Amino acid sequence: MPAASRGFDGGKKVNDRKRHIVADTRGLLLTVLVTAACVTDREAGGTLLERARQRHWRITPVRAGGGCAGSLVDLARDVLRIALNVVRRTDDTAGFMVLPKRRPVERTFAWLVRSRCLARDCGTRTDISEAVIRWSMTMVMSRRLARRAR
Template sequence: MILVTAADVTDRQAARVMLPRLRERFRKITLVWADGGYTGGLVTWAKEKLWLTLEIVKRSDDMTGFVVLPRRWVVERSLGWLMRSRRLVRDYETQPASSEAFIYWSASMLMARRLARTATSQAVNSLQ
């Protein structure tokens, strides 16, 4: 799910808009990992209203330096892949819908390249 909001919208506010859309579109999803910005009443609200388990992945206080946290690395890695698209590196768009469209475009290009690479390697292997 992608939801681009104005800078003055907090993570918790955006989640109250996005999570019902997620639940409606993807009924089988029952667990959502989130960072510390989503703590508080949102966890209870998601459980009671949407039947979603919102699991907060926190960094412990005794860690120093860079530490890979469980499940959070997936988000960071995905954002890194998306930032390969020049259009997403800077905030060129003035409308949130345009930003969302370019994120979908970037993800589609990434997936298409991977599918093409897989298809090409399978074709080469079948010729051998």
Template sequence: MSRSRGDPEPTAGVIDSKSVKADAVVGADSRGFDGGKLINGRKRHVVVDTLGLLLAVMVTAADVGDRAAAQVRLTQVSSEHHLLALVWADGGYTGSLVEYCLAGLALVLAIVKRSDDQKGFVVLPKRWIVERLFAHLMRTRRLARDFERRTASAEAVIYWSMILLMTRRLARSRPQPA
């Protein structure tokens, strides 16, 4: 259940979040402290399809929980993309969110966990798609930190960066059929 380049609508996606440091211009009302990552700033919550294209983004204070933000984003994504049936997530999205997605959104939230014997940083199956998006965002100089005063502006810069990525993908030379 994944999306190929010819499909107009995604059927599967990946959700994740990343905390980034905030610049001094970011007000105290929209910044927070992520105790897990020890970052004072904001958190970017994203949902991508299986091609790595952005379906939804939400920027919050870093102390906002993943499950609370995911409920809002997944509700939005499921209403905009009716064929979306499966979303992969990490262990931070367990609990009542799984039941909410299944009962309220008719969406399967599959938790991809790493095994106990794995040590260090391991990219899990299907999770590399969203990690690749975060890597692209961090290569965009303006997104290496959060410099925007408003969260709506921060979200707009993320969409702008994704537009650059999509136009580069579209502009790639394709081999001509013989």
């Protein structure tokens, strides 16, 4: 992997990438962004929301995780005219827990990881990783359509 796609996440060196997506309420992929692990959710969120606004100009309410709080909410409201609602977990929760309003995104990630090429991302370029994610989602959607046609 090239140095541009390597980074640190939480002080720990990783050779992995982060996948950021925007999905609709049914879990269908709208926009994808793959970044180095050192890129924060807040930094990637600005680029991701700009892509979402360009491709889906009618999108207004968007829910995001707790890592997207702060200046990203102001950017979404003032520049992109998107209502960004940050879904936070409660302080008394220990370990991982899927938040009800983030379930469509988590479910989409689960569908995508079932694709073998995404289970172990060995690509060297982020744009190719994004294309593979779109291709995997195309397979998920075409299987759904084939089931309905029967």
